[in-house]
Amino acid sequence: MIRRLGLRALGTAVLLAYLGPQTLGAQSDTASLHATLRGWQEETWLQLLDRGGAIGGRLSRNGMLQRFQPLIDDEYYIDLISGPFGLTEDYVWQRRPNGARFWGASVDHLELVTAFDIKAQVPLGTGWAATVRFNKYHSHEVKRDLVRLEFDRTWTSGAFWGMHGTLDAIKPDIDLETRAGYRGPDGREVGAALGVLDVFSDVIYQMLVVWEGYADTALDYERQPLTARTWAEWPLGPRVRVEAHGGVMTPATVRAYRQVAPDTGFRQAERFGYAAGLLEWRPLDRLRVGGFGTLVRARTDRTPLPQSPPDDDFDLTERTTRYGAFALAQLAERWRFEGWLAGTFRPELRDQRLVDSLDVDFEDRWLSGEARLHYGGQSGFRSDASFQFVNREIVRGAGQLSAPDPLDHSRLRLEVGWAFGDRAAFRAGYRIDVDGDPGQGKGHFDGAEGRFVIFW
Numbered sequence: 001m002i003r004r005l006g007l008r009a010l011g012t013a014v015l016l017a018y019l020g021p022q023t024l025g026a027q028s029d030t031a032s033l034h035a036t037l038r039g040w041q042e043e044t045w046l047q048l049l050d051r052g053g054a055i056g057g058r059l060s061r062n063g064m065l066q067r068f069q070p071l072i073d074d075e076y077y078i079d080l081i082s083g084p085f086g087l088t089e090d091y092v093w094q095r096r097p098n099g100a101r102f103w104g105a106s107v108d109h110l111e112l113v114t115a116f117d118i119k120a121q122v123p124l125g126t127g128w129a130a131t132v133r134f135n136k137y138h139s140h141e142v143k144r145d146l147v148r149l150e151f152d153r154t155w156t157s158g159a160f161w162g163m164h165g166t167l168d169a170i171k172p173d174i175d176l177e178t179r180a181g182y183r184g185p186d187g188r189e190v191g192a193a194l195g196v197l198d199v200f201s202d203v204i205y206q207m208l209v210v211w212e213g214y215a216d217t218a219l220d221y222e223r224q225p226l227t228a229r230t231w232a233e234w235p236l237g238p239r240v241r242v243e244a245h246g247g248v249m250t251p252a253t254v255r256a257y258r259q260v261a262p263d264t265g266f267r268q269a270e271r272f273g274y275a276a277g278l279l280e281w282r283p284l285d286r287l288r289v290g291g292f293g294t295l296v297r298a299r300t301d302r303t304p305l306p307q308s309p310p311d312d313d314f315d316l317t318e319r320t321t322r323y324g325a326f327a328l329a330q331l332a333e334r335w336r337f338e339g340w341l342a343g344t345f346r347p348e349l350r351d352q353r354l355v356d357s358l359d360v361d362f363e364d365r366w367l368s369g370e371a372r373l374h375y376g377g378q379s380g381f382r383s384d385a386s387f388q389f390v391n392r393e394i395v396r397g398a399g400q401l402s403a404p405d406p407l408d409h410s411r412l413r414l415e416v417g418w419a420f421g422d423r424a425a426f427r428a429g430y431r432i433d434v435d436g437d438p439g440q441g442k443g444h445f446d447g448a449e450g451r452f453v454i455f456w
Contacts (some may be wrong), residue, residue, distance in 0.1 A: 106447030172201035225252035309353035362397030
């Protein structure tokens with residue numbers, strides 16, 4: 001019943017968004033009426049750059065993605081929909097060189113899931129610029145506090161080149177990357193990057209030798225992890241825009257061992273890759289519709305050293321696939337609609353070679369969506385009303401992982417806030433439960449959230 005109501009509500013909203021621009025004659029600015037995958041691409045890449053920020057740590061038996069953690073409850077996935085910025089808000093953020101933004105949303109009675117990003121770019125003259133980025137993200141899956149430093153040169157032709165690196169208190173976790181590409185008018189951009197992960201790890205552990213009192217476990221890279229990624233955003237005529245993103249970590253092998261007992265530990269082969277694409281079509285001046293697809297895949301092949309337990313002998317494959325559609329419409333000068341619908345598939349396959357009873361063949365699936373109606377001008381009062389839902393099922397391997405029960409959830413979210421031109425905006429919201437949450441005794445209150453963005 002909830003699934004049918006959710007699909008009908010979202011479908012009706014998308015239809016109204018399509019009809020609205022034809023019937024409402026007010027003119028408005030549609031420069032930001034776009035969706036983007038750049039935010040998704042950055043978050044996916046940071047999973048690899050900041051593996052030490054994962055809840056289970058760099059060497060967890062749960063692999064590289066670590067999607068299933070004991071604290072995650074059945075409302076966690078809809079909580080992650082309720083907090084972040086909308087599609088068009090993220091598009092604006094990705095195109096501004098200087099800014100700070102925060103969002104936080106209730107994830108249980110004690111904690112918020114929080115995300116804070118700041119970026120500051122300083123021109124250095126003759127086409128050079130330096131950028132500092134700080135990415136904070138705390139959830140039941142990751143505790144990230146990562147600083148990045150970037151030096152870039154841009155030529156008048158649109159060509160660019162740069163050197164980027166992460167700055168981490170744990171010296172072996174520092175990464176370096178060089179990138180190059182072309183950035184033209186009208187949002188056209190193509191680029192590619194090559195990098196080295198944990199670039200100083202062997203120097204720190206193997207040459208300088210870290211005292212075991214500071215690091216019980218040492219790493220020895222037998223094959224250094226190298227990375228390659230590419231991206232493109234390009235208009236195909238006046239009404240179609242495409243985005244594509246892809247990245248891989250070349251096969252890497254690391255030996256992790258206790259410094260006081262070098263035969264205690266394991267040897268681990270790792271692979272990681274992702275791909276994503278977005279197609280956006282403008283059938284009318286104040287309407288955008290499109291589709292997207294994303295894929296992340298990681299593989300961990302671990303074999304124990306002579307004095308390690310048999311559960312360190314396994315082959316683990318993690319994959320997350322997501323595809324969906326969206327609609328964006330400027331209904332009138334102060335009214336905007338955003339809606340999306342997506343299917344998510346998360347299989348996990350673990351072959352435990354020496355302990356058969358620990359084998360895992362698991363997959364869960366979601367259908368999720370949001371329909372959001374936004375009111376507000378460039379300055380002054382703003383408000384949002386949105387309907388959100390997540391319908392989830394476990395299609396195989398129930399009970400094999402610490403996954404929450406596959407319950408369906410839906411809610412209404414109401415927000416109010418204030419904007420100060422294109423420089424700053426603040427909002428806070430109240431979430432209303434519409435699915436009942438049997439046995440929870442919470443009434444209609446389903447948590448709260450807030451967010452702000454500042455540009456300079």
